Amino acid sequence: MFKAKPITAIDIGTSLIKVLVARKEKEGLEILAKTQIPSFGVRKGEVIKINKVAENIQAAIDKIEKEFNFKIKSCFCNINGAHLHSLPSQGLVSVSRADRKISEEDIERVFRQTQAINLASNKEILDIFPKEFIIDGEGGIKEPLGLSGVRLEVKVLLICAFSPFLENLTKALLSTGIQIADVIPSPLASSFACLTPEQKELGVALVDIGAETTGLAVFEEGDLIDLAVFPIGSANITNDIALGLRTEIDTAEQIKKEFCSLSKEKRKLKKGMKKEKREKIEIPEKFLVFSKKILDEIVYSRIGEIFDQIQKELKKISKQELLPAGVVLTGGGSLLSGIDDYAKEKIKLPCRLAKFGNNINLEENDLSFSTALGLLKSSDLNEKKDIKKNFGSGVKKFFKIFLPY
Ligand SMILES: Nc1ncnc2c1ncn2[C@@H]1O[C@H](COP(=O)(O)OP(=O)(O)OP(=O)(O)O)[C@@H](O)[C@H]1O
Ligand SMILES: [Mg+2]
Known part of the structure; x- marks a missing residue:
């Protein structure tokens, strides 16, 4: 039986490079392979060290090719950073x-x-x-x-x-011998994976909180009406915890994932957390004791800064409190416990975590894979095809240097 050619998505994130390989089936995308490896040489979403990033991409591809027995020839990849x-x-x-x-x-x-x-x-x-x-x-x-x-x-x-950031990105990819089918801005790619046509019709904002960036894509009447990337993300929270509690980054990351909660109702004690009279948190293996109040102050201050930027941008386009389908949160940073409740209160709009469609057989709804998943979907989306048809010869001339997909 004829099977469609597999397509590959490479998300060059600041903290992780994620690769997905999928095949288009009638029911949707069948994910054939998935991997992620730590990323180096990317700062605030931008490729800074071409050789380092190329090495990482190569390592991720080698891993996929060895584990799943594929040959990756071309890919859809993202571009990210506040320059967009x-x-x-x-x-x-x-x-x-x-x-x-x-x-x-x-x-x-x-x-x-x-x-x-x-x-x-x-x-x-x-x-x-x-x-x-x-x-x-x-x-x-x-x-x-x-x-x-x-x-x-x-x-x-x-x-x-x-242009120089786009060039760095394409140089890193092309130096691995992989062809580039398309380069798509990260928030747009994530929107392909996380938003429904109904939400886009009503008016919706997609917020992708990554490690060092927060991406925003706003839609109304089915059209993209704004796209912005802010140079701040979840790694800033980790860094603040490390500085504030005078601990290593790894411990700060563990504290962020295990003990931080932004939801009033959900602020109950988690496993391993010792409660004393003044809500002290103890991590005995790290000889660390600190108060929940201090941790809250650190986290709220940074997360507040992230949502202030989003609010400011929505105000700039006169959509503050005016998006009936609200805000959809994604990216690894949106896994911070209670962030949806916090965002709802702060932005004064309905806010929820993204949910990938049922037709996606990623085992779990891993929101840090939304950009990669959206890159796969972009190859399929009518909206994208229609736009491309209308590009005219002036746009994407840069991509003519790419080998054909
Ligand atoms: N359970 C969790 N709770 C809080 N934060 C988390 C959790 N899991 C992952 N994160 C954070 O998510 C971030 C990574 O998310 P993601 O993979 O979307 O970023 P990225 O794509 O590499 O970065 P960017 O998009 O900024 O280039 C890290 O900062 C990590 O600490
Ligand atoms: Mg990302």
């Missing part, structure tokens, strides 16, 4: 055909116009998301091809990246 940003733009052209029917060439020209923006020479447009076409002043049109009119306008959201 979105920018609304628009284009306007006169319809060229004598019969006034809008042609592919008109659509390509109007998209090209949207890219005529003042962008620093070391920045480039990575993606274009059409919001609506306007024909002779009539808006809300999604498919203009073949419709008649004189004036064609389009409103889009551009996603821009700092």
